[in-house]
Amino acid sequence: MPRLQVKDMRLYYSTLRGVVRAVDYVSFDIGEGEALGIVGESGSGKTSLGLSLMRLLPRNVHTFEGSISLNGTELKTLPEEEFRRNVRWRKIAMVFQGAMNALNPVLRVEDQIAEPLLNTTSTSREEARKRVEDLLKMVGLSKEVARRYPHELSGGMKQRVLIAMALILDPQILIMDEPTSALDVSIQAQIMNLMKRLKSKLNLSILFITHDIALASDICDRLGVVYAGELAEIGPSETILTAPKHPYTQLLLASIPKLTGSEMPKFIPGQTPDLANPPSGCRFHPRCPYVFQPCSQQNPSLIILNQQHSARCWLLEKS
Numbered sequence: 001m002p003r004l005q006v007k008d009m010r011l012y013y014s015t016l017r018g019v020v021r022a023v024d025y026v027s028f029d030i031g032e033g034e035a036l037g038i039v040g041e042s043g044s045g046k047t048s049l050g051l052s053l054m055r056l057l058p059r060n061v062h063t064f065e066g067s068i069s070l071n072g073t074e075l076k077t078l079p080e081e082e083f084r085r086n087v088r089w090r091k092i093a094m095v096f097q098g099a100m101n102a103l104n105p106v107l108r109v110e111d112q113i114a115e116p117l118l119n120t121t122s123t124s125r126e127e128a129r130k131r132v133e134d135l136l137k138m139v140g141l142s143k144e145v146a147r148r149y150p151h152e153l154s155g156g157m158k159q160r161v162l163i164a165m166a167l168i169l170d171p172q173i174l175i176m177d178e179p180t181s182a183l184d185v186s187i188q189a190q191i192m193n194l195m196k197r198l199k200s201k202l203n204l205s206i207l208f209i210t211h212d213i214a215l216a217s218d219i220c221d222r223l224g225v226v227y228a229g230e231l232a233e234i235g236p237s238e239t240i241l242t243a244p245k246h247p248y249t250q251l252l253l254a255s256i257p258k259l260t261g262s263e264m265p266k267f268i269p270g271q272t273p274d275l276a277n278p279p280s281g282c283r284f285h286p287r288c289p290y291v292f293q294p295c296s297q298q299n300p301s302l303i304i305l306n307q308q309h310s311a312r313c314w315l316l317e318k319s
């Protein structure tokens, strides 16, 4: 049984413009010690998906449906109090998008990291200090960082502190939302190496959210490509990179600049869809180079190409 199974997840928001379908029937699973990448352009619903698994929902939720099962236990219907006490941060933790800039400026690093431990368990101050020290070491920081304030840290160090914060209660699942997009490439590489080490050392299951498919493939065993709130394609990273079946995945890959050869990166034409009023049929059809008759009529279902690889496209339906 996979550690995490998500089925038909839906998260819609009520807005003045109508109902925004940010996550629309998304299903996937993640095994023990496995990393799944969720890749897609801005506004495709990646953060919403992460927040739905943490059950951290804004007030204007219109629909929150589907199943989230952890080691076979259904979490979606768990009473909020139980979810807060036993699941959020303890089983599933998240490094939020842009959180580097949201560290509390007046709290020392050790107090920020230890807070959940001191507030929700009977751990003593001394034990908490030791745990923080161990965690700092694990994320590649020296123990003297514990006494520093956030403004005394570089971006890369802040990101490591955030990872330590997420790991303090020893979760099984770690959701990372664009964890390196504010960092320069050399620091980005260091954080990716750290994540790979933590993944195998802690046997962590990771949901790695990013707009950067190349970055995701570095750590992820499998990749899920989202478009307009839906999963367009999902499969092993290598298959997605070398034999993508969905035209959107193909265009996403063609948009990556290459170091060798004379091929110029191609840009994806058109605009990202409005999720309050998505295109009819296949949501990608207005931008798709292969559009044909059925595409604007009906949304294709996610077609299973083989046990591990699925894609949502009428071209595949035909063959």
Ligand SMILES: Nc1ncnc2c1ncn2[C@@H]1O[C@H](COP(=O)(O)OP(=O)(O)OP(=O)(O)O)[C@@H](O)[C@H]1O
Residues within 6 Å of the ligand: 013, 014, 015, 020, 022, 040, 041, 042, 043, 044, 045, 046, 047, 048, 049, 058, 060, 097, 211, 275
């Ligand atoms: N609380 C909210 N109320 C209304 N609409 C929202 C809310 N949060 C997000 N949205 C909308 O839902 C859609 C998905 O947003 P989300 O932040 O999940 O996308 P994303 O893929 O994480 O984007 P990015 O790559 O820019 O971080 C967008 O159209 C966004 O405007």
Ligand SMILES: [Mg+2]
Residues within 6 Å of the ligand: 046, 047, 048, 097, 177
């Ligand atoms: Mg986001």
